[in-house]
Amino acid sequence: MIGDHDRLPPVLIGIVGxxxxxxxxxxxxxxxxxxxxxxxxxxxxxxxxxxxxxIHVVQRFQDEGAxxxxxxxxxxxxxxxxxxxxxxxxxxxxxxLPAAAMQERIYEAVTxxxxxxxxxxxxxxxxxxxxxxxxxxxxxxADTFGNxxxxxxLARKGEGxxxxxxxxxxxxxxxxxxxxxxxxxxxxxxxxxxxSAADCAKVESFTRNRIAVDA
Amino acid sequence: MCFENLPxxxxxxxxxxxxxxxxxxxxxxxxxxxxxxxxxxxxxxKNGQLADIDFDPVTRVAGALAFHSSVDLKAGKVLxxxxxxxxxxxxxxxxxxxxxxxxxxISSRACGVCGGVHSTCSALAIEMALGIKPPPLGIVIRNxxxxxxxxxxxxxxxxxxxxxxxxxxxxxQTNPEIWDKAVTAPTKHSAMxxxxxxxxxxxxxxxxxxxxxxxxxxxTRVAREAYVHLGGKYPHPETIVPGxxxxxxxxxxxNEFYLKIQQFFDYAKKCIGIxxxxxxxxxxxxxxxxxxxxxxxxxxxxxxxxxxxxxxxxYANCNAWGEKRWSTPGIVIEGKLxxxxxxxxxxxxxxxxxxxxxxxxxxYPFKTDPLGNPxxxxxxxxxxxxxxxxxxxxxxxxSWSTTPTWDRRTFEAGAYSRLYVSALAQKIPxxxxxxxxxxxxxxxxxxxxxxxxxEIEWRVPTVWNxxxxxxxxxxxxxxxxxxxxxxxxxxxxxxxxxxTKVATPFEIPKKGHSIGVGFWGAGRGFLTHHCEIKDGLLxxxxxxxxxxxxxxxxxxxxxxxxxxxxVMNTRIVESNFTDENDFQGxxxxxxxxxxxxxxxxxxxxxxxxxxxxxxxxxxxxxxxxA
Numbered sequence: 104m105i106g107d108h109d110r111l112p113p114v115l116i117g118i119v120g121x122x123x124x125x126x127x128x129x130x131x132x133x134x135x136x137x138x139x140x141x142x143x144x145x146x147x148x149x150x151x152x153x154x155x156x157x158i159h160v161v162q163r164f165q166d167e168g169a170x171x172x173x174x175x176x177x178x179x180x181x182x183x184x185x186x187x188x189x190x191x192x193x194x195x196x197x198x199x200l201p202a203a204a205m206q207e208r209i210y211e212a213v214t215x216x217x218x219x220x221x222x223x224x225x226x227x228x229x230x231x232x233x234x235x236x237x238x239x240x241x242x243x244x245a246d247t248f249g250n251x252x253x254x255x256x257l258a259r260k261g262e263g264x265x266x267x268x269x270x271x272x273x274x275x276x277x278x279x280x281x282x283x284x285x286x287x288x289x290x291x292x293x294x295x296x297x298x299s300a301a302d303c304a305k306v307e308s309f310t311r312n313r314i315a316v317d318a
Numbered sequence: 319m320c321f322e323n324l325p326x327x328x329x330x331x332x333x334x335x336x337x338x339x340x341x342x343x344x345x346x347x348x349x350x351x352x353x354x355x356x357x358x359x360x361x362x363x364k365n366g367q368l369a370d371i372d373f374d375p376v377t378r379v380a381g382a383l384a385f386h387s388s389v390d391l392k393a394g395k396v397l398x399x400x401x402x403x404x405x406x407x408x409x410x411x412x413x414x415x416x417x418x419x420x421x422x423x424i425s426s427r428a429c430g431v432c433g434g435v436h437s438t439c440s441a442l443a444i445e446m447a448l449g450i451k452p453p454p455l456g457i458v459i460r461n462x463x464x465x466x467x468x469x470x471x472x473x474x475x476x477x478x479x480x481x482x483x484x485x486x487x488x489x490x491q492t493n494p495e496i497w498d499k500a501v502t503a504p505t506k507h508s509a510m511x512x513x514x515x516x517x518x519x520x521x522x523x524x525x526x527x528x529x530x531x532x533x534x535x536x537x538t539r540v541a542r543e544a545y546v547h548l549g550g551k552y553p554h555p556e557t558i559v560p561g562x563x564x565x566x567x568x569x570x571x572x573n574e575f576y577l578k579i580q581q582f583f584d585y586a587k588k589c590i591g592i593x594x595x596x597x598x599x600x601x602x603x604x605x606x607x608x609x610x611x612x613x614x615x616x617x618x619x620x621x622x623x624x625x626x627x628x629x630x631x632x633y634a635n636c637n638a639w640g641e642k643r644w645s646t647p648g649i650v651i652e653g654k655l656x657x658x659x660x661x662x663x664x665x666x667x668x669x670x671x672x673x674x675x676x677x678x679x680x681x682y683p684f685k686t687d688p689l690g691n692p693x694x695x696x697x698x699x700x701x702x703x704x705x706x707x708x709x710x711x712x713x714x715x716x717s718w719s720t721t722p723t724w725d726r727r728t729f730e731a732g733a734y735s736r737l738y739v740s741a742l743a744q745k746i747p748x749x750x751x752x753x754x755x756x757x758x759x760x761x762x763x764x765x766x767x768x769x770x771x772x773e774i775e776w777r778v779p780t781v782w783n784x785x786x787x788x789x790x791x792x793x794x795x796x797x798x799x800x801x802x803x804x805x806x807x808x809x810x811x812x813x814x815x816x817x818t819k820v821a822t823p824f825e826i827p828k829k830g831h832s833i834g835v836g837f838w839g840a841g842r843g844f845l846t847h848h849c850e851i852k853d854g855l856l857x858x859x860x861x862x863x864x865x866x867x868x869x870x871x872x873x874x875x876x877x878x879x880x881x882x883x884x885v886m887n888t889r890i891v892e893s894n895f896t897d898e899n900d901f902q903g904x905x906x907x908x909x910x911x912x913x914x915x916x917x918x919x920x921x922x923x924x925x926x927x928x929x930x931x932x933x934x935x936x937x938x939x940x941x942x943x944a
Binding site: 214 | 474478479482487524525526527535538539542553554915
């Protein structure tokens with residue numbers, strides 16, 4: 104965030120999304136705690152809740168000047184979901200998009216959309232990322248998310264939630280923390296699947312036009 | 319008297335009462351789905367069939383605004399429109415039952431862009447409910463923080479969001495005949511911005527590469543840095559609290575803040591000069607642009623920037639301290655100012671949910687406000703947020719946005735409303751930097767690094783449309799700037815007089831029942847937070863945001879929301895297409911973007927089948943795990 108002028112350590116893990124404001128579903132703090140536990144004792148690794156839009160993130164890294172981390176690991180929800188609860192890690196290889204597509208993403212970014220692919224793509228466009236950047240993404244379809252919280256509110260945690268939704272939130276957190284820590288501090292990260300701007304889900308315009316045509 | 323639709327009248331002292339003899343004063347006629355179905359069928363019969371285009375399968379779930387329109391390309395007309403907030407985020411539900419101290423921090427998350435304005439609005443509501451009057455320096459610092467958010471938001475909008483719609487890249491594609499003229503068209507305000515031709519400006523408006531686009535991104539950074547000097551961090555500051563701010567002020571802080579703000583002296587002149595030139599040029603090219611996003615000038619603004627000598631946080635005195643704000647509260651109906659009283663704004667405010675995914679509520683706890691003025695059952699103090707997810711149906715429910723009305727009219731909100739109301743009202747306290755004339759707003763912008771001091775005047779326009787919204791937004795950069803300077807000078811004076819206190823300590827009473835309202839404004843305009851505190855906890859909390867107002871679905875009686883109506887009035891001037899396959903809809907986009915859409919303000923993620931809610935910026939962000 105702007106205002107934080109501390110020098111960054113060599114490795115930064117950032118959770119792209121919001122801190123929670125409800126008590127019933129504290130996955131955010133749980134994930135943060137799990138990550139901090141994984142990197143405990145490592146002064147060279149910092150974990151941050153990056154709860155701001157991509158432009159804020161870009162300006163923060165620009166603000167750091169030459170003292171950027173050598174490696175960044177971003178954690179967030181996948182742009183598309185195929186297998187609920189699946190956690191995947193990627194080595195971000197960057198790349199730019201056509202100008203119109205990039206502008207759509209920036210348009211989203213500055214109107215409040217916080218999104219891991221937007222953060223990656225826009226960061227690459229403004230050249231703020233170090234050579235080593237990874238993403239750890241979890242499939243969380245919108246239509247299952249509410250059900251997860253219902254399960255939580257009904258105290259069907261753990262295995263109960265897994266039964267309801269096909270995956271366990273706690274297992275997801277464990278897997279996210281494990282993979283992010285591996286990328287942050289282990290050499291195995293270089294074997295991660297590559298992902299570039301061209302692989303990102305297409306951004307759609309917020310307008311839909313229906314055209315009247317002759318019958 | 320300002321009310322024409324609600325049966326409210328005033329006595330000689332200005333106290334409002336319901337007219338006698340009206341049996342159901344707040345009843346209304348609901349337009350039936352069948353009537354709308356017939357209308358749509360008639361449109362289809364007259365225009366052949368309606369064909370969906372560009373409706374790819376959804377590959378990515380993001381964003382929270384969807385806007386659907388039907389267009390007759392041959393006639394150059396828009397036939398139907400629907401504005402949709404696609405997500406529910408339910409801060410109103412989240413805040414229910416919480417400690418009032420949480421409200422500023424939690425409601426700040428209602429927007430990913432402008433969190434500080436929600437924090438402040440929340441603080442104002444709590445201050446009113448609990449009778450907390452901030453110290454003068456706390457009020458002035460809060461004003462300066464607000465200005466920084468506006469100085470971030472308005473340039474971002476006119477150059478990064480709306481700006482590309484007027485750039486060489488876009489105009490060459492959609493209207494090459496206009497680009498051809500722009501190449502040689504001389505500018506009128508080169509002394510303010512340095513460009514000799516309109517074409518040169520349009521080239522620098524190009525997204526991603528244009529100098530003006532990139533400069534705007536840089537200037538938003540300057541505004542945020544100024545904010546951080548006083549507010550500690552941005553976004554989501556934690557220094558704004560009921561009773562003032564928790565900032566530690568030093569001479570160095572004040573100086574560093576000024577050095578940042580000073581960078582806007584020339585930039586504000588440039589913003590104004592650029593957009594005066596661009597919009598005048600487009601009008602000259604094609605008069606049909608007057609219809610782009612055209613609406614009657616019906617708008618409301620709560621005013622902002624409290625005067626430290628008048629603000630006392632009470633509802634009883636809100637008309638007095640409201641009219642002493644550095645921008646004046648007010649209601650404009652079809653270009654005419656009908657009131658500058660905050661109580662009038664509050665009494666006429668209602669929210670409807672007939673076309674939204676919410677249940678109607680039965681409770682009607684507040685028949686009047688604390689002064690005895692009548693309140694509708696649909697007033698925010700009486701509203702209960704009861705989410706009811708459903709399938710999208712244009713004839714019935716289709717949005718997570720509610721429909722706010724004032725005196726049973728939809729209305730606009732925007733940075734421009736701040737100028738419009740202030741210009742007409744002539745109530746701004748004396749300042750060396752700005753003055754209301756009754757038909758314009760004069761700004762005295764100091765000498766900057768390159769440009770001399772200038773007196774600049776924004777005049778209330780004769781038409782109200784997308785171009786005038788954006789033009790006013792450009793002038794708003796200058797207005798925001800000079801209010802900042804006014805308050806910086808006041809802060810320095812207070813510090814010289816030995817003032818150091820920036821917040822009033824208070825305790826939340828464990829027993830008792832009170833209500834409050836924060837009358838404030840986001841960068842995008844009108845913002846209210848209504849709260850009810852019972853025995854130390856928030857019993858109810860209601861937020862009305864500018865995007866809720868502008869993007870609302872139609873009223874129960876069939877009046878379109880501002881987005882919907884403004885697009886209906888838009889003429890299709892786009893010329894470079896052969897059929898639906900290469901039609902870009904640029905005129906529709908210009909109309910919509912002129913409102914500065916900010917859908918996260920409007921939208922919320924809800925938990926299906928319960929009243930549980932979780933914060934999530936959009937469906938793809940890690941709020942899914944947070």
